[in-house]
Amino acid sequence: MATEQLSGASVRGRRDTVRNKRRLLNAAGELLREDPKNASMPAIAEKAQLSVATAYRYFPTLEELHSAYLHSVLVNLRDYTLASPLHGTSLFEDVIARWVKLLETYGPAMIQVRSKEGFLTRLHANDEVIGTVHDAWERPIREVLRELGVPEERFDFALMFYNAMFDPREINDMIHNRGRLSKDETIQTLIQAYYGALRGMTAR
Template sequence: MRHPGRLPLTVKNEEQGAGRGMRRDAVRNRRKLLEAVGEALRTEPGAMTMAVIAERANLSLATAYRYFPSVEELLKAYLLGVIVQLRNYSHDCPKTGPDLFEEVVREWARLVRSYGPAMVQIRSRTGFLARLRDNDEVITPVRDAWERPIRSVMRHLNVPDEHFDHALFLYNAMFDPREILDLISTGLPEEEAISRLTAAYYGALQGWAGA
């Protein structure tokens, strides 16, 4: 089982980085910083400074700044790493229709279980649709991860394509890591929580299109 604070970087990712000229120690240091962010977010989210992260990663502050110019950029890189995992899973999934959506939801629940306590600390003050319109660099891979599953469900439910952005908005509201963890913390089994959220999402899609 992966450590809940750690962001997995596959061998393939590292090889691609090395192929672009990134030295092995640079790959290692970047990974250590990202893992340190996850740990800090999980255990002491109120003390997020570059100095704290560098100390957790056993790196000098100067070295930390060499890879990330600010804590904000480091947090963004951590979150992007989780989203890219979901995007890759979604793109590779051979299923279609609601089966595709539900399979990707289950993978999202797994990621939330692993990284959710850290991810809930990373929140934007800007609304989801505004970030979507502005091609926000975090929201863009979210759209990439969910476009095929959501459009598959929309076709199945006869929801017109024109509602896609709002379908994505509804997904973001209903499957937020904080809300998933909140449901599970009440004692509702994870599988049942996800099943109920999925059914509610289908109803919300139909309600939105028919309103």
């Protein structure tokens, strides 16, 4: 009986952890979109209807909470990529469309969260967020490299170019700069520019 009670308490504890973390992540996203200057840990905890102590127990720093928020969005993209039956440029362009769709919801919050370190530094340091970017884009980018005849050993640079060219801040700016480009025009402009950058890596 005692063992069963401990087991039940453990399950409830895990459920509480998952629920509370999700509430904090949702609250962080809402505040980063609506009032980024005041998106402090106490404000996020209040919005999540949790104590500040509880918030810090799950995320010891605000930076760790931001990182977890970014990671949760990127996991969505990674899972979409891994489940896709497409190949080559068709795969890449479909995942780009998915990325832009995610940015319509999460982009304004993601724009507020930026690392001071360079992309390749974080990639080679096994940063969790950049690792998920890698997992989401490895197959689409490697297939594009093969289709365009670019050596696969250029993958890290191709991934870095993707990260720079399809940055949420720039995409948001291009789409919402009225009188300029539509969403579809923005996507196609960036895709063709990216293909050009990849072809440029093989130029002598």
